[in-house]
Amino acid sequence: MQLQEVLNLAKQLSPVDKVRLIEQLVPDIEKELVSNQITPTKSLWGLCADLGNAPSAEEIDEARREEWANFPREDI
Secondary structure, X not given: OOHHHHXXXXXXXXXXXXXXXXXXXXXXXXXXXHHOOOOOOOOOOOOOHHHOOOOOHHHHHHHHHHHHOOOOOOOO
């Protein structure tokens, strides 16, 4: 059955029956909307912050300098 057919049938109902129809449909619609809702994910920024021993800004800078010290290499 197509949506248009359902609408045509619903338009033939009395106003009281239209209200009853809506009252019966709304809980189902609410359940579907709640179940389809996407839960926000936790940001990955600071994921390991609670583990302690996080590298300091100076240690990060030093590691970067070491990694990029030989770039670009002459033998490539």
